[in-house]
Amino acid sequence: MTTYEEYIQQNEDRDGIRFTWNVWPSSRIDATRLVVPLGCLYQPIKERPDLPPIQYDPVLCTRTTCHCYRNE
Secondary structure (H helix, E strand, O other): OOOHHHHHHHHHHHHOEEEOOOOOOOOHHHHHOOOOOOOEEEOOOOOOOOOOOOOOOOEEOOOOOOOOEEOO
16 A cells, blocks of 8 residues: 555656645635645656657747747
């Protein structure tokens, strides 16, 4: 049997996704009481052998002040 921390780490290693909280608020009142905003860190470069490679060039943001790439 694994601990909860090991379970979260295994999921993060498998999927490449980390949330600021492991439990979502169950009601609107709980959500308004949060001190840390809910967020997600996604690692798009993480090696996933079950996913095929993307066969198109990166899509750049069209705003002149932004130099980021869009995920589609």
